[in-house]
Amino acid sequence: MSKLLTVSPSPHIYGKETTPNLMHGVIIALIPATLASILYFGWGSVIVISVSVTSSVLFEFLIQKFLLQKKNTIQDGSAVITGLLLSLCLPSNFPAHLIILGSLFAIGVGKLSFGGLGNNPFNPALVGRVFLFISFPAKMASWPDAQGFQTQYIDATTGPTPLSIIKEGLGKGDSISHLMDNIPTYRQLFFGNMSGSIGEVAAVALILGLAYMLLRKIITWHIPVSIILTVVIFTGILWLINPEQNADPLFHILSGGILLGAIFMATDYVTSPMTEKGMILYGISIGILTVVIRLFGSYPEGVQFAILIMNGFVPLINYYIKPKRFGEEVKNG
Amino acid sequence: MSKMLKTFRKGGIHPAEYKLTEKSPVEILPLPEKVTILLSQHMGVPAIPVVSKGDTVKAGQLIAHGRGFVSANIHSSVSGKVVRIDSIPDLTGYKKPAIVIEVEGDEWEENIIQSTDLRKDITLSKDEILEKIRESGIVGLGGAAFPSHVKLILPKGKNAEALIINGVECEPYLTSDHRLMLEYGEEMMVGISILMRVLNVRKAMIGIENNKADAVYHLKDIASTFTGIEVFPLEVKYPQGGEKQLIKALTGREVPSRKLPIDVGVIVHNVSTAYAVYEAVQKNKPLINRIVTVSGKSLKKPSNFVVRIGTPIRFLIEAAGGFPENTGKVISGGLMMGKALNSLDVPVIKGMSGILVLPENETKRKQVEPCIRCSKCVSVCPMGLEPYLLMPLAQTGDFYRLEKEMVLDCIECGSCSYICPANRPLLDFIRLGKTEVNKIIRERN
């Protein structure tokens, strides 16, 4: 025997899934939404996405190399996801230099300042988006109309999102049935033909991504389903009470960032709870907070804040909500 | 099979099966020149030698006496001369007392019945059987090697309702139990009947994973001629061979934390143990040999061997076609829970169900990366624990919190380390934490 035997503790076989594998899976799941955004917003979308992804990866590389002097981890794909997610919740006419600023904030403050992948308490893409949203509210409130490659990058014709039509309309005392004439049809909402951030418009593309991630077992159903169901139930009750003052649940689900948030943002591994029970509690809370902000807050959209707020509660959820231990069930055989 | 198969509910994984030897009939391995019989092959106190250097012994002769209640007798597996009683490296490499016997001929103790005829009639009383099992040094042959007679004496006030026979063999590669069920099915059934008599139960359930359909049908056939024995095919899922998981799968009952199967009214024994009980009670043969699977993709001739206890592992690998050049790791037991060996000179022990020879490229662990909190370890843990949390607690030495997070419930099945996408050595540290917490609890009492 020439070579030395290897000794290690059991197990001696490992599953095939690796961190980069899972991250690449998420990127694949984002492809339909990315394609849809390009389809609806044309070159603007291409510019926003490519600037955001490149600058995110570049910042991750530069900060790790020169500032932290740690091992480089860009090949795990998490920086690409952050960049992609950040771009998907921006308008297609968003100026490139602000995107670069946003991705610097997302990667630098949102992720690496906490110690990199696995240690960040808040979803870095959302941190970047909220940073831009608060710092440049005007830029983040002009939403180009979806006109495919007709849509200009900077000088696009803009219009209000369906959610802001409802919000402003109700504020002026209009009734829902009246306002509904001004917003796109459900069919358009489903396929994404409306104003909004480039990634949130096409519900069908996002649902395709969800199906892929569930099939590949990248995520479990608990978080997205509990968020969506909560929104449906909450808005459904209000709608049944007063359909003239409250939009119906289907409208709430299809408009704004709920699907993008529920499927891709809230399910971020690092910032979501570890147990199934915890995930459901987290999902329900996000759902409730979203609807509360949408209906009673001053912003038309609330998913981003809801997710960030619940991100903050994740350690607490993990501490108190434990999986059901084996042996807790009393005998029934 | 249209009916939903039984299984346990919580967690579990599906590693590749690699059952290379499931069709290879059991072969009797020739005797080696020398056997090394370790005196601590079981859980509990090591046995004390009753022979001395230079003595001549026969196969089946008692050579070391079990000391205390939780201990087991040890018998010579060959005939020959005792050449050494010394400390010899065991499976961990640490030196442990052992008896080395040089093989001369193959002479057995007179009272052992060597014929292979089936002896179905159980003539002995309950106490006589129990004494026989204790005398014969039988231990749990599934791997844990817990002395079997201890498990058969029920604590006061506890009653067993059913006997569960573990034929799950959920570990990849291993087929020793599978072959035993196929080739020694009837003998095993008699063994089960004997166990039922000792435990005074009317019902025995044999759980077999459905990837061994031939064994399921074969045993179902035989079971019809025995009273009270039923065979259950189970869905294939690791770690169904775990005692608590098997009980859950078959009866729906959960053994509470830090309790024993008897607390939910069942006793679990392995199929090989049942066979050993048959041989001990019906043929007066102590536990001196067992079936060992020698397997691995690079081996020329993966096989199932009947091996005398104490045979060096090198001898088994030679018989399976020689030691492959590219070998990186040799494992005693299964891929998931087995022990990697640091030398080929260690001997076969009672609890060894397989020897796996793995090529170098399959054995390397990958670079450890930071935890991304994907919660996969939580979802596969069959005990409902949180490996991602237990590992850093064990690393930083927060043993009080570890105990509160029920680290002692861990059955060390390795599902968490298997599934971790960041290649974290979760079980390595959880095991360490368990040891430390056990130490603290012992000090407290």
Place this chain on the structure above:
Amino acid sequence: MSSILITILSLSSMGIVAAIILYLVAQKFKVPEDPVIHDIEDALPAANCGGCGYPGCRNFAEACVHTDSLDDLYCPVGGQETMDIVANLLGKEAKQTDPRVAVIRCSGSFENRPRTNHYDGASSCAVASALYIGDTDCPVGCLGMDDCVVVCEFEAIYMNRKTGLPVVIDENCTACGACVEACPRDIIELRKQNKKDRHIFVSCINTEKGGIAKKYCSVACIGCTKCFKVCEFEAITMGNNLAFIDSDMCVLCRRCVTECPTDAILEINFPPRRTKTDKEKTTLLDALMKRDE
């Protein structure tokens, strides 16, 4: 103008109310405490290393106040100096204790102790030691996986990657004992600190018979008793095939070092000797000397 006035008034009144509440609560829940405890805590090094046997410096300070004699209490980090201050504050007598320093009692470098297998598990001595004998045949030798380095709060120990053995930096070592605790093989010993950080010790703890020990480690103590016979100061004791030099008795004469046939006895921080035997000293020793220059 009035709005500013109202704001100032309301905010200051709220502040005053809060202050009163805080004061009352503080009075109500005040824990009477010996002020000396605070003084002692100030005198302690505030390392909270646990070397004294208490969880932190404050606990140690409390223990000092509540005990009758300081004989059982010793702060290894602060040393005699600190204990004298503490004793002064309390008007008690501090026991005279020699400062100590950690030494690694294993010389089984890669060169001296060939590896017999390759360990591929979690990088932790505790894990490896619980699993099996380690990547050599020595059941007590250093596993070289940083458990002692990680646990040291004073950066007083590092791993020499060339030899696979840890090295203690004497100036930083406070003898807190954390590494002694952490080592699963118990090869680290706290020994008396000598002049110029000089040490002489048997760098092996293997108790197996000489021939066996020598087979897997060329610098193992084989229990030949040569050093025992040559020592005039009764500093060396023999037991279990192993020599042990009592650091309190040793006068650093170095006669045992030249006598040892396997170079198991190390001399550290001595000026080089120009004798024949000295040239043959192990390369490990040179390495150890070098880092102190």
